[in-house]
Amino acid sequence: MASPYLPNTDADRRIMLQEIGVGSIDELFQDIPEQARHAQFQLPAPLSELELKKELGQLAGRNASLDRYACFLGAGSYHHFIPSTVEHIIGRSEFYTAYTPYQAEVSQGTLQAVYEYQSLVCQLTGMEVSNAGMYDCSTAAAEAALMACTIKKRGKVVMSNTVNPTYRDVVRTYVEARGFSVQTAEPNSPVISDSSCLIIQQPDFFGCLEEIETCVQKAHDVGALLIAIVDPISLGMFRAPGQYGADIAVADGQALGNPTSFGGPGLGIFACRREYLRQMPGRIVGKTVDVDGRPGYVMTLVTREQYIRRERATSNICTSEALMALAATVYLAALGRRGVRHVAELCYHKAHYAAERIAKLKGYSLVFSKPFFKEFAVRCPVAPSRINQALLNERIIGGLDISHIIDKAMLLCVTEMNTKQEIDRLVEILGGF
Amino acid sequence: MNKHYLLPDISQPGKIGCSLPALDVPESKLPPRGLLRQDLELPEVSEVELIRYFTALSKLNYGVDTGFYPLGSCTMKYNPKCHEDIARLAGFAALHPLQPEESVQGALQLMFELQQCLAEITGMDATSLVPVAGAHGEFTGLLLAKAYHQDRGAKARKKILLTDSAHGTNPASAVMSGFEIGVVASDSEGNVDLKSLDAMMNEEVAGLTLTMPTTLGLFDPRILEISQLVHDRGGLLGADGANLNAFLGQVKFGELGYDYVQLNLHKTFSTPHGGGGPGSGPVCVRRSLADFLPSPVVIRNNGMYKLASPAKSIGKIANFCGNFGVMCKAYAYIRSLGAAGMKEVSEHAVLNANYLKEKLKPYYHLPYDRPCMHEVVFSGKRQKARGVHTVDIAKRLLDYGLHPPTVYFPLIVEEALMIEPTETESKQTIDVFIEAMKEIARDAENNPEVLHTAPHNTPVKRLDDARAARSPDLRWEMRT
Numbered sequence: 001m002a003s004p005y006l007p008n009t010d011a012d013r014r015i016m017l018q019e020i021g022v023g024s025i026d027e028l029f030q031d032i033p034e035q036a037r038h039a040q041f042q043l044p045a046p047l048s049e050l051e052l053k054k055e056l057g058q059l060a061g062r063n064a065s066l067d068r069y070a071c072f073l074g075a076g077s078y079h080h081f082i083p084s085t086v087e088h089i090i091g092r093s094e095f096y097t098a099y100t101p102y103q104a105e106v107s108q109g110t111l112q113a114v115y116e117y118q119s120l121v122c123q124l125t126g127m128e129v130s131n132a133g134m135y136d137c138s139t140a141a142a143e144a145a146l147m148a149c150t151i152k153k154r155g156k157v158v159m160s161n162t163v164n165p166t167y168r169d170v171v172r173t174y175v176e177a178r179g180f181s182v183q184t185a186e187p188n189s190p191v192i193s194d195s196s197c198l199i200i201q202q203p204d205f206f207g208c209l210e211e212i213e214t215c216v217q218k219a220h221d222v223g224a225l226l227i228a229i230v231d232p233i234s235l236g237m238f239r240a241p242g243q244y245g246a247d248i249a250v251a252d253g254q255a256l257g258n259p260t261s262f263g264g265p266g267l268g269i270f271a272c273r274r275e276y277l278r279q280m281p282g283r284i285v286g287k288t289v290d291v292d293g294r295p296g297y298v299m300t301l302v303t304r305e306q307y308i309r310r311e312r313a314t315s316n317i318c319t320s321e322a323l324m325a326l327a328a329t330v331y332l333a334a335l336g337r338r339g340v341r342h343v344a345e346l347c348y349h350k351a352h353y354a355a356e357r358i359a360k361l362k363g364y365s366l367v368f369s370k371p372f373f374k375e376f377a378v379r380c381p382v383a384p385s386r387i388n389q390a391l392l393n394e395r396i397i398g399g400l401d402i403s404h405i406i407d408k409a410m411l412l413c414v415t416e417m418n419t420k421q422e423i424d425r426l427v428e429i430l431g432g433f
Numbered sequence: 434m435n436k437h438y439l440l441p442d443i444s445q446p447g448k449i450g451c452s453l454p455a456l457d458v459p460e461s462k463l464p465p466r467g468l469l470r471q472d473l474e475l476p477e478v479s480e481v482e483l484i485r486y487f488t489a490l491s492k493l494n495y496g497v498d499t500g501f502y503p504l505g506s507c508t509m510k511y512n513p514k515c516h517e518d519i520a521r522l523a524g525f526a527a528l529h530p531l532q533p534e535e536s537v538q539g540a541l542q543l544m545f546e547l548q549q550c551l552a553e554i555t556g557m558d559a560t561s562l563v564p565v566a567g568a569h570g571e572f573t574g575l576l577l578a579k580a581y582h583q584d585r586g587a588k589a590r591k592k593i594l595l596t597d598s599a600h601g602t603n604p605a606s607a608v609m610s611g612f613e614i615g616v617v618a619s620d621s622e623g624n625v626d627l628k629s630l631d632a633m634m635n636e637e638v639a640g641l642t643l644t645m646p647t648t649l650g651l652f653d654p655r656i657l658e659i660s661q662l663v664h665d666r667g668g669l670l671g672a673d674g675a676n677l678n679a680f681l682g683q684v685k686f687g688e689l690g691y692d693y694v695q696l697n698l699h700k701t702f703s704t705p706h707g708g709g710g711p712g713s714g715p716v717c718v719r720r721s722l723a724d725f726l727p728s729p730v731v732i733r734n735n736g737m738y739k740l741a742s743p744a745k746s747i748g749k750i751a752n753f754c755g756n757f758g759v760m761c762k763a764y765a766y767i768r769s770l771g772a773a774g775m776k777e778v779s780e781h782a783v784l785n786a787n788y789l790k791e792k793l794k795p796y797y798h799l800p801y802d803r804p805c806m807h808e809v810v811f812s813g814k815r816q817k818a819r820g821v822h823t824v825d826i827a828k829r830l831l832d833y834g835l836h837p838p839t840v841y842f843p844l845i846v847e848e849a850l851m852i853e854p855t856e857t858e859s860k861q862t863i864d865v866f867i868e869a870m871k872e873i874a875r876d877a878e879n880n881p882e883v884l885h886t887a888p889h890n891t892p893v894k895r896l897d898d899a900r901a902a903r904s905p906d907l908r909w910e911m912r913t
Contacts (some may be wrong), residue, residue, distance in 0.1 A: 006856055075531055
């Protein structure tokens with residue numbers, strides 16, 4: 001049967017070949033060496049739409065999805081509520097089937113939405129300027145480190161050992177690829193004098209919140225930039241990087257209206273001080289006017305970008321995860337000032353309720369006594385993997401097993417998605433060990 | 434929209450666009466005041482105002498669903514609706530990346546099979562699905578080449594060769610991965626200048642990055658000689674796979690002598706571009722490079738799918754295991770087409786491009802007059818002689834309700850117009866575009882003013898880029 005995605009008929013094809021002046025489509029491939037032209041492909045047989053939906057539906061059904069399982073897992077990917085408005089707006093094909101807005105006159109929808117996104121990110125982080133978005137938090141942190149090396153003309157990057165281990169791995173890959181070096185330090189150790197930046201995470205990988213000002217001061221004292229990795233939802237309650245003096249702030253925007261989606265796509269939020277604007281990687285949208293003086297939006301400061309500057313670009317990045325950024329924009333607008341704060345408070349109080357109850361269980365204790373937001377590390381009486389197995393049998397996704405870092409410890413995350421009933425059930429099962 | 438406004442303009446204190454549950458546990462003590470923020474200035478809008486605002490914005494956009502979108506090198510093909518639905522199934526979208534492996538066997542199986550399908554399609558042995566974009570895949574491929582040479586003790590290979598027609602990401606990715614760059618010239622036919630390559634390909638060179646077909650939309654008939662030369666001198670041949678749509682289901686990169694290939698699932702495999710992402714840029718490699726792939730890859734062990742780190746992995750390049758949501762759509766595309774369906778894709782892509790080339794050849798300068806692959810590059814230099822630039826042609830197309838082609842790229846073609854119709858467009862649609870281009874060519878002769886002032890009926894007219902860059906206005910501010 002004809003393919004729904006190939007609209008040319010046999011008659012069209014005949015006419016077109018005639019116009020081109022060849023006898024067959026094969027003749028158009030004459031430049032390809034004969035010996036490579038007839039490859040054989042072992043691929044599954046084609047499926048109709050109905051068969052495809054059935055088969056992939058079955059594959060999806062084999063996963064323990066978070067609509068059917070309670071989830072207490074975080075560590076960089078967060079199960080938060082997504083209002084229907086978000087799905088409906090990003091589901092408009094005028095948005096999702098468009099390309100990068102190179103033709104500004106017919107891309108004002110995307111461009112204005114990016115301008116809104118940049119504004120909302122600045123409001124949330126307290127930073128002065130934001131780009132249009134990057135791949136995810138880890139690569140945004142890596143690009144921030146490279147940017148600091150460029151600005152400071154120093155090749156040494158220092159990371160706190162309380163930064164998410166995966167983020168540290170990604171930063172290392174990027175920084176070492178350029179021939180620069182990375183060092184991991186205790187959060188309270190002095191900053192190395194010739195380092196380009198200090199990277200900290202707030203709340204840190206273990207969920208803890210610190211007074212950041214001393215870190216910022218220490219970094220600035222040696223002329224290094226302070227790069228803060230933050231949880232955007234936490235900013236509904238807690239001080240923003242712009243308020244404690246960070247030079248660059250990065251975050252994962254997945255938490256803002258994007259599903260966990262097995263880890264991707266994410267959204268790298270990237271914001272900094274205005275003085276570093278021209279060293280910033282990624283796309284930036286600016287407001288301007290058209291020839292009639294009407295306001296409009298364009299991609300701007302493009303001389304930083306690869307398609308203009310090639311090997312002298314600030315980064316090779318092209319994508320801005322625009323659809324994820326649009327979701328974050330709609331999410332922040334839908335929740336607004338009070339909603340974002342409310343979600344943060346729900347996370348905070350529910351996480352503390354869970355932590356207090358678990359800490360009272362025999363054999364369990366909180367690893368840290370510092371303030372925390374929605375994640376906390378718990379020392380367990382048995383291997384966390386055993387507990388997680390029991391939880392899974394009860395349709396609960398348990399915390400992250402971090403026993404390779406802290407003996408018998410589990411990193412739990414509680415969000416507004418977890419009801420009191422779910423938390424009580426979690427505590428009950430934990431109490432059985 | 435008649436009046437221009439932004440979210441703060443419609444914001445009013447007390448409104449909200451979403452209802453949220455009340456707290457169902459006792460309140461806990463708040464942390465020290467020094468940690469808390471006092472102000473959070475975000476707009477406040479009701480749900481209906483929110484929806485109308487963003488719906489109005491969407492109407493200012495042009496997508497593949499709006500009409501013809503022949504952006505060269507970008508493969509703006511139609512995005513099947515059922516693939517969107519599949520990726521949004523809770524069983525795929527609502528999965529946490531760190532869940533126990535036994536609870537995500539369906540997702541891991543999909544990734545495992547996608548790895549295998551992409552390796553088969555490219556004629557390679559192993560695949561990494563981790564790179565989340567084309568440029569990210571290029572970066573990954575180059576890190577693999579670097580690790581491969583270092584592993585063999587060939588530390589002096591610090592240079593990557595590129596062609597003068599290469600995408601801008603190619604040199605930028607080479608710098609990010611710590612390489613120096615050498616630029617190989619193209620010859621008068623648009624092919625790699627073998628003399629130039631021969632002179633440059635020495636023991637300092639790690640490899641050659643070569644888009645195939647090239648960014649001129651041409652297949653280099655001496656590709657086997659090129660790969661032979663690169664390999665004889667100890668280098669690797671890497672593909673920027675942006676143009677795979679030209680020979681999907683017909684030719685394998687492996688049989689052309691490539692060692693690694695970066696793909697764009699958002700181009701060839703029909704996942705939508707999202708207005709600038711998310712994409713997905715997997716890398717397929719020969720066995721000799723498989724041990725270096727980034728972590729993680731999906732393996733099958735005793736009937737169970739697992740995430741694993743290859744023996745000499747270059748490490749982590751992203752948070753988790755890649756853009757899974759995009760992978761679902763690409764996998765659905767592969768399963769819906771099968772091998773025969775893929776061959777038809779590239780046949781129609783090439784047929785459409787050649788038809789368009791022949792029909793427009795009398796009106797626009799064609800710098801390389803030979804069969805093209807999935808796209809054709811014209812030059813606007815005939816019109817330039819009349820004072821009309823390629824940008825004017827592009828802007829005038831907007832008045833016809835058509836999206837312009839890629840312009841001013843590749844850099845080696847003066848006033849370039851790079852047109853990629855894709856296989857999902859019908860002859861009727863392409864004929865409409867051809868007629869518009871003919872009229873524009875006539876106007877360039879007789880009525881150039883209408884081109885200089887175009888577009889005339891878009892939501893805004895030409896925008897002042899210089900002003901935007903001179904005094905950057907990048908955000909609004911809201912204060913109490």
